[in-house]
Amino acid sequence: MLTLKKLRVTMPESQNDTGKKNRTYMSKELTTRAENYSEWYNELVVKGQLADHSAVRGCMVIKPYGYALWENMRDQLDKMFKETGHVNAYFPLFVPKSLFEAEEKNAEGFAKECAIVTHYRLKTDSENKGKLIVDPEAKLEEELIIRPTSEAIIWNTYKGWIQSYRDLPLLINQWANVVRWEMRTRLFLRTAEFLWQEGHTAHATKEEAIIETKKMLDVYAAFVEEWMAVPVIKGVKTANERFAGAEDTYCIEALMQDGKALQAGTSHFLGQNFAKAFDVKFSDKENKLDYVWATSWGVSTRLIGALIMAHSDDQGLVLPPRIAPLQVVLVPIYKGEESKPVIDAKANEIVAALKSLGIRVKYDDSDNARPGWKFAEYELKGVPVRIALGMRDLENNVVEIARRDTKEKKSISLDGIAAYIEKLLEEIQQNIFSKAKAFQQDNTREANSWDEFVTLLDEKAGFVSAHWDGTSETEEKIKQETKATIRCIPLNNALEPGKCILTGKPSSQRVLFARAY
RNA sequence: CGGGAUGUAGCGUAGCCCGGUUAUCGCGCCUGGUUUGGGACCAGGAGGUCGCAAGUUCGAAUCUUGCCAUCCCGACCA
Missing domain, CATH: 3.40.50.800 (Anticodon-binding domain)
Incomplete structure (x- = not known):
């Protein structure tokens, strides 16, 4: 951190004379990871022709080379979804506010980052020739939310599609764009609009929905590891990090070269929350009515950010052959x-x-x-x-x-x-994966005391495996003190009695902490 | 959304503090030629609403205000 600040401060001073020639020459070169990791990333995205900033705040233009990469990822994922019995459909971009707010927790979770359509017409400005203004006469009776995710509109639709257990399971995916009004954006990693897929399934039993949730997590893990050559940790989110409206959120977590973690995909077990909110019931074999069980799961163009930060070097991008636009x-x-x-x-x-x-x-x-x-x-x-x-x-x-x-x-x-x-x-595909896997393993460390925990985070970064007393309060306190969050409780975690890193209270297993994107 | 910084040709920049002919330089681009084993060279040429909009002024890239975008630091989040 200190060195980065120093660099930034000294840069303007070195812009004269000899510095100028170097800079001109350097313009073809990249900032190195050691010099400034985030600048290296930004330059790589732009100079590697993947994407550009657009005239709209927080929104990017995905350029042909970057889009070709996305297409390769999308095509393979789509194939894997279909192999697991899913079909594609498309639902609207707009969600009427009344539908959006139906599932309270979900609505609350997204409320602060919604774009809202309030009018449907412009008119010429009589006081300002050639300019347009919003026509105040054209105010919508009900505002439309631009989807930050589609559970609401989809579950409202499913209500009409599901009557009997014979209609289940309903296994649908959609490829779409969504909008989340982010305060601070970065190309691919966090943009106001992004491309993704969202699977939304309905099941007759809780068990079946949980199996689906885990199955899709496995699909994601397989895709990201085998096609993108990015090793991931499969796990469950804590209550603090859980998707709003979900009973359980499963995730795959990847480690970037700067030691920060990045959530690469999520799969949610939604219980009956959305079925209840949208009154989606079915008759079982005994003709008894019950709410259906739901899942949703998604990966986005953010994966491209993960790909870049996992493999690339100071000479530029390093793309795994299986998804490289050009091999x-x-x-x-x-x-x-x-x-x-x-x-x-x-x-x-x-x-x-x-x-x-x-x-x-x-x-x-x-x-x-x-x-x-x-x-x-x-x-x-x-x-x-x-x-x-x-x-x-x-x-x-x-x-x-x-x-x-x-x-x-x-x-x-x-x-x-x-x-x-x-x-x-x-x-090459295997080698890129092995290298990333070795990096992940080398940068996953155990901490057994608070001092050790803080030291590891500050001096080594990466995943820190440590005991936690299982409370949200402790998790929040650790986040406040260190900026590290619990990335996940790894699946198939070994049970191991220990004491919470912060409170000393008893703990039954270690969880993975990291600073994250 | 708060604090800081930045915005001059496709890219990187000089000029701005202290307003004054036709806005500087390099890379790239176009034409012609010589070249081609790790970012070639020579000659000629094109390319600019100085981020946008108001204002101050005889005169604005330069001063003032507002807006837009980007980067960094916070809070928020996939």
Whole structure:
């Protein structure tokens, strides 16, 4: 913290003379993680072409490269949802206020961050030519809330869809945007509008709903670990951190390179809260009426933030091959005009072979940048594998393969090159995950006293596993003192008697603390 | 939403304190040429409502006020 402040203070002084040249040169480079982690992140998002700020406060423009990443994530998740029996539907962006407030706890939880539509028409301003004003005549009878989440509108709809146990379970997901009026925003991590999916299911029994909640948590964990290569801890939230309106909130927690935790996905067991609020009943086999049991679960574009902060380095993004928009880039190296067609021919051959294996590959033979520039550019954008092909390689029947994750370069025989790269992509995927997993393990530590707890948080960051007496008051006090929150009570946690880190009261298990995004 | 800072061409910036010809420089961009194995070079060229809006003034990038956006620090939150 101190060093960061010093850096910021000294920067303006170093802007003169020699500093200027450096800065110009540095503009192509990135702030390093050690220099300023959050600036590094911001630059990476923008320079890596993932997203930009927009003219609207707190809202971002997701650029084609970033959107391609989201599409890959979305497509895989969607497939996994469908494999587990879910179907997609779409519900409105607007929620009438009366519906929104039906489930009290949920409404209260979101009340402070809602955007509200109050009018439906503009008119020209008679006093100000060319300007528009809100037409006071066009006030809505009932305000519309722009959904911060869709439970209200969906459960209001489900009421009409569910009569009998034969209508259950109802397993629906929607891909949508939501709006939460955030005070402080950051690209991907917390924006006023974001993209996500929200699953909303209805079940005949409590047990079945709980199974669904945990199943979807497993789906999230599998996706995030196997596709995004980000290791996660599965757990349950404490009452303080629970979703408003839920009985239980399950989560996957990831650890970023600066030692801060990030909630990467949540799955809620909603009990009968929404069924009661919206009067959704069904007849069971004995023709007895009961309220249905509900779940909801979601992941958002925030996952992209997690991805960036888990893997990327001081040269730029590091994207796991399975979701990278571009898995391989081929850069030709020409020497003289006559070599171009020769290199092109071989390059096209390689590209065709890779495409036939389903590999996302680009041949970048554009003439407006030289090879060195392209190398740096694709490193910044996190393309997992780069192939360089020049006459020298052709003569030796090889290509130069560079891995983004290890920066290792090797000459590899052109014979069987496509199969080699297919295998290499898989190896990179595994390596990125292993590296992140090792980081997570190295940065999860036990604290057995208050002093040790505070020292670990301040000097090492990461997850701190410690005993807690189970009360909200203690959790709140710890948060006040250290800014650390209980990220979760890990599932399958080993029971281990101990004493609360703060109060010394008896505790039956350790929970995971961290400072979080 | 409170405190602090910032906003000049696509990017990074000089000029602002102390108002005064045609707003500085580098990168990038366009044209032509030479090049191409880790961010090439030469020559020529284009590009600006100085964040937006009012005000003060003979005159505003520069002074005043309001607004918008971004960053940092708090409170809030996925």
